[in-house]
Ligand SMILES: NC(=O)c1ccc[n+]([C@@H]2O[C@H](COP(=O)([O-])OP(=O)(O)OC[C@H]3O[C@@H](n4cnc5c(N)ncnc54)[C@H](O)[C@@H]3O)[C@@H](O)[C@H]2O)c1
């Protein structure tokens with residue numbers, strides 16, 4: 001298949017009625033699986049078939065890792081930092097040029113509204129490549145003037161070398177954003193990558209292969225192998241001896257499995273894992289601002305955002321007004337076709353994931369929740385009835401030990417709980433094995449700083465949410481992650497720092 005054909009197939013997500021073939025992208029070419037095995041890819045908003053996805057076996061993974069190794073020691077490894085960063089920047093320009101194609105691919109794969117994809121998630125694809133091309137081009141390295149007993153002195157200086165061939169394992173909830181958040185720094189630092197997109201969302205990673213070729217990235221630098229996790233491309237990739245490091249975004253329990261694979265051969269890992277994030281809203285908060293923002297942090301992307309809020313803690317004097325205001329806004333959300341401008345709520349990624357979310361809706365009932373709104377499946381028009389739709393849902397009154405307020409649901413739902421003291425709010429927020437994100441709402445900035453430092457989260461927003469400065473350290477504490485990526489912190493993972501001492 002030529003690159004143009006692949007673009008055409010990915011670009012027209014079923015518009016022409018033809019099935020789209022998502023092939024691997026290995027050594028600069030779109031290829032079928034050696035074993036000719038494939039699986040279905042369906043649209044989450046109506047269940048219709050987008051096409052079939054090649055399922056990578058060991059031979060496909062091996063071919064991709066070999067291509068990445070050859071590129072590393074070939075044309076890619078021979079480039080100067082400036083030449084490499086020029087090419088990485090060209091990828092950002094290529095994504096911008098193909099913006100509509102990426103929006104189409106992400107809408108087809110996730111069912112999310114065009115407005116969200118176009119304004120929130122897809123722009124980050126280009127932004128990620130731009131940020132790291134500019135960072136690596138301009139970053140220096142540390143050195144020391146060292147005293148020596150003979151008085152002659154020495155100079156110690158550090159150099160950064162790429163780690164090698166990086167395995168990039170991606171989730172389905174923000175496919176382009178999250179994959180490029182890893183691929184951009186990996187390439188900018190001189191590595192080569194083998195990407196394993198989620199089985200749910202093959203489109204944008206496949207399309208990016210075309211953009212890489214158009215940008216002049218040498219073949220073998222960026223490779224994509226589709227498939228599943230266990231006993232499939234994911235597990236074959238993370239256990240491949242030719243992989244030098246693994247960056248993974250996904251569920252915490254998957255991280256455990258991947259960490260075991262990484263131990264063989266002592267490969268370094270960078271993990272962005274699950275969360276059960278709290279919003280702490282004090283009585284002096286800007287009520288409208290808090291409601292509008294929690295609406296996004298609880299329901300954006302149909303609640304499928306790792307940084308999203310599922311535990312809402314409200315100081316008692318504000319509790320009733322906050323709950324009523326959030327209920328009204330949630331009930332105004334409109335589920336619908338991703339391309340309908342009136343749509344403000346997309347579906348969940350799959351019927352399998354919907355069954356998981358609905359099991360928590362049932363558990364909330366069993367645990368005695370007051371259902372403020374939602375709790376089931378919305379009535380949808382016939383043409384959308386096959387989609388993985390759920391109602392945005394708000395509960396109050398659950399006990400602190402309910403799984404609904406302790407386990408990650410990853411759906412459009414949240415529990416609102418009153419609190420009376422700052423210490424109580426912090427204790428409830430921290431009562432979780434996760435530690436990914438939190439938001440704090442108060443006009444008392446001394447309290448904001450104090451509570452932000454007390455909450456066990458890798459990322460905390462005050463009077464805001466999901467404001468992202470790509471230079472900041474990003475990652476989870478506790479069981480929400482290992483390592484930090486963002487700005488210079490990404491260099492710590494994607495390069496090996498070596499120290500050289502020269503006797504003067
Ligand atoms: N911390 C963050 O920044 C962040 C961002 C987005 C999503 N997430 C988390 O991701 C989860 C949702 O994504 P998901 O359902 O795709 O996660 P998942 O763990 O089910 O799958 C993620 C990826 O891992 C692959 N995989 C699964 N088992 C594997 C194995 N044994 N070996 C190798 N690869 C394997 C999958 O095929 C997929 O590509 C949520 O828990 C969410 O919190 C975290």
Ligand SMILES: O=C/C=C/C=C(\O)C(=O)O
Nearest residue numbers: 173181304305306307468
């Ligand atoms: O669903 C989780 C979103 C994660 C976002 C990022 O990793 C980011 O903003 O870089």
